[in-house]
Amino acid sequence: MLPLHASQKQYPRRRSHTMLHDTQPLIPLSLGRVIGNKSIRSSFPLFQLPVELIDQVTPYLSSLDIRRLSLVDRDTNQLARALQFAHVTLDYSEHAMKILSKLKDEVQYPTRTRHRLGVCIRRLKVSTTRDHFNVRERITLEELEGLSMQERLSRIEAAKQHEARYLHSICDLLRHLPNLHILDWNDESTLTEEMMAGVVSSSIRHLRLDGPILNRQLVLPPVDGNLWPLEGLYLNVGWSLTTLTEGDTTPFVVSILKLVAPTLRQLIWCGYADRLSPPTHHIEEDMQFPVLHDVVLDQVKFKDPSLLRRIFHDRTTLRSLSVDSCSTISHFLASRGQVTSLNSFRWDWSSSTSDDEMIEFIHSNTHLSCLEVTKPLLPETFNTILIRDQRLCFDNLVSLHLISQEPEFPPETLGIIASIESLRHLWLSAGAQYGMRYQWAIQHDLVIESLKTLSQLESIVFTRDSYRVNGHPLLDSSPERYYMNKVLPQDLLLNDYLTEDEMTKADMTPVSFERSIRLRDALRCLTWERWHQSQMVMHATEYSRVFTNLKWCFMGQLLMSIDETPYWRIAELEMEERDPALRTLFAHWDRTVRHVA
Numbered sequence: 001m002l003p004l005h006a007s008q009k010q011y012p013r014r015r016s017h018t019m020l021h022d023t024q025p026l027i028p029l030s031l032g033r034v035i036g037n038k039s040i041r042s043s044f045p046l047f048q049l050p051v052e053l054i055d056q057v058t059p060y061l062s063s064l065d066i067r068r069l070s071l072v073d074r075d076t077n078q079l080a081r082a083l084q085f086a087h088v089t090l091d092y093s094e095h096a097m098k099i100l101s102k103l104k105d106e107v108q109y110p111t112r113t114r115h116r117l118g119v120c121i122r123r124l125k126v127s128t129t130r131d132h133f134n135v136r137e138r139i140t141l142e143e144l145e146g147l148s149m150q151e152r153l154s155r156i157e158a159a160k161q162h163e164a165r166y167l168h169s170i171c172d173l174l175r176h177l178p179n180l181h182i183l184d185w186n187d188e189s190t191l192t193e194e195m196m197a198g199v200v201s202s203s204i205r206h207l208r209l210d211g212p213i214l215n216r217q218l219v220l221p222p223v224d225g226n227l228w229p230l231e232g233l234y235l236n237v238g239w240s241l242t243t244l245t246e247g248d249t250t251p252f253v254v255s256i257l258k259l260v261a262p263t264l265r266q267l268i269w270c271g272y273a274d275r276l277s278p279p280t281h282h283i284e285e286d287m288q289f290p291v292l293h294d295v296v297l298d299q300v301k302f303k304d305p306s307l308l309r310r311i312f313h314d315r316t317t318l319r320s321l322s323v324d325s326c327s328t329i330s331h332f333l334a335s336r337g338q339v340t341s342l343n344s345f346r347w348d349w350s351s352s353t354s355d356d357e358m359i360e361f362i363h364s365n366t367h368l369s370c371l372e373v374t375k376p377l378l379p380e381t382f383n384t385i386l387i388r389d390q391r392l393c394f395d396n397l398v399s400l401h402l403i404s405q406e407p408e409f410p411p412e413t414l415g416i417i418a419s420i421e422s423l424r425h426l427w428l429s430a431g432a433q434y435g436m437r438y439q440w441a442i443q444h445d446l447v448i449e450s451l452k453t454l455s456q457l458e459s460i461v462f463t464r465d466s467y468r469v470n471g472h473p474l475l476d477s478s479p480e481r482y483y484m485n486k487v488l489p490q491d492l493l494l495n496d497y498l499t500e501d502e503m504t505k506a507d508m509t510p511v512s513f514e515r516s517i518r519l520r521d522a523l524r525c526l527t528w529e530r531w532h533q534s535q536m537v538m539h540a541t542e543y544s545r546v547f548t549n550l551k552w553c554f555m556g557q558l559l560m561s562i563d564e565t566p567y568w569r570i571a572e573l574e575m576e577e578r579d580p581a582l583r584t585l586f587a588h589w590d591r592t593v594r595h596v597a
Helices: 033-035 051-060 063-070 073-082 094-108 128-134 149-174 193-200 251-261 306-311 325-338 357-361 379-386 411-416 444-451 481-484 500-505 512-548 584-595
Strands: 087-090 122-126 181-187 206-216 232-239 266-270 294-298 322-323 346-347 370-377 401-404 425-430 459-465 552-555 558-564 569-572
Touching: 033 051, 033 073, 051 073, 063 073, 073 325, 087 094, 094 128, 094 149, 094 584, 122 149, 128 325, 149 193, 232 251, 306 325, 325 357, 346 357, 370 379, 379 401, 379 411, 411 444, 425 584, 444 512, 459 584, 512 552, 512 558, 512 569, 552 584, 558 584
Parallel strands: 087 122, 122 181, 181 206, 206 232, 232 266, 266 294, 294 322, 322 346, 346 370, 370 401, 401 425, 425 459, 459 552
Antiparallel strands: 552 558, 558 569
């Protein structure tokens, strides 16, 4: 892997933010769109149906059906392409290079083929996989081992130049993809003005810039009509250290916001922790965001609130807001007060300011339907947020996410949550939020008893939850090491969780002592995982029988759905393995909350 330049170091974020289009499946283009004005010559029976019915049938085709369809004739091949290539990823692999070569040929020889691959692409992801890159450019450790230092540097420099030409060629192709709707640019290499010109000239409506390095003086080129009709913009970019200049303007950010402001519906802007993020001076007074509905400001350290004033104008249509509590943002929100259009508010973690201003903003917007406070707070602070003047603040709250700084939720706090009768979605977490040690030894009986009045609850989530085990006295069975040590209960019978074949392996005498240890350790871990899953299914089933509207839950790092029959309700696993990184949960929760908002 090539070493990253200092300016390319990416600071980890707490959670990957979801764009609007990520919550809905990508629908391939209709037959009429990919065939264009050309008549259908195929005699294949499927084409005897009206075009509208063909588009209704194709979602039911399997991958094998689609592959077979592509071999019939040219028209069926184009239909198969529309289904196979709606989403294309260019990752520097051999497959990606073949796609890129095909697209280049279509541009260079437009009349050579009756149908084109480029018209089928709706979403393009550019994400160079360094393993593919190193192998193709012959800069793996094995390739470089026998070379001198000068030869190594020369080959690495040549590889970088090849990569730059590769990325430039992709940007040149964008304008020739007439139906491209989404561009996910997840590559860390530098984006130049010429490359951005290709992006701006494309037909995209959603742009994700996640990781590229930019020159601070980069300005977007002008477009026809001085308007770039983007609906979704995701900015997580780095600034080249070699181009840092004094001053407080960021031409790139200002230029892109100026172009997209009239049509922008979602803005996600991620900054860098421990760095001076792009300031927002010289935001023009006439810059307005008339249809902006969804804003995420993650670790963006503003110099002044000029952009915030443009977003929160008098006629703002903002429905969803996610921010950390940097001083400029918290000061502005406290003074802004009520935002009548706002339905969903997420307060992300930040240690830079006090909580009072953010709590004041929350109290000014008690009409919220979704509230997420992902900053770990003391239980008494939650009480302050939810209760004001001895009265519950929220009458319409449907979704709630809270994180306790203490490794527990006291009964008093759970009682206040239980008084929010409108609640349908609840996510609780407690204790340290990072690292391998989980501090929250959750007591499900207490939680169920405290929350049983929430009759409308449809989903419940517990993260960083851990459990006590009556394991062998010589083993560390503490909740903090529950997921690391994987200690089994003393009275557990292995044959309850292992198959006959697995038990036979455990009784075998392996060739070596090392193999015996590895095998028995693997079977022990397998047993623990299955036992853990059974425990979580048992707990989730208990919740489903108290909360009769419950549809899904997440606990013990496992996502479970509730299966309901006329006779019983029981939890079922939705995943084969635990999800410590919570990727499945984040996607599931975002879809749920967005549906509510």
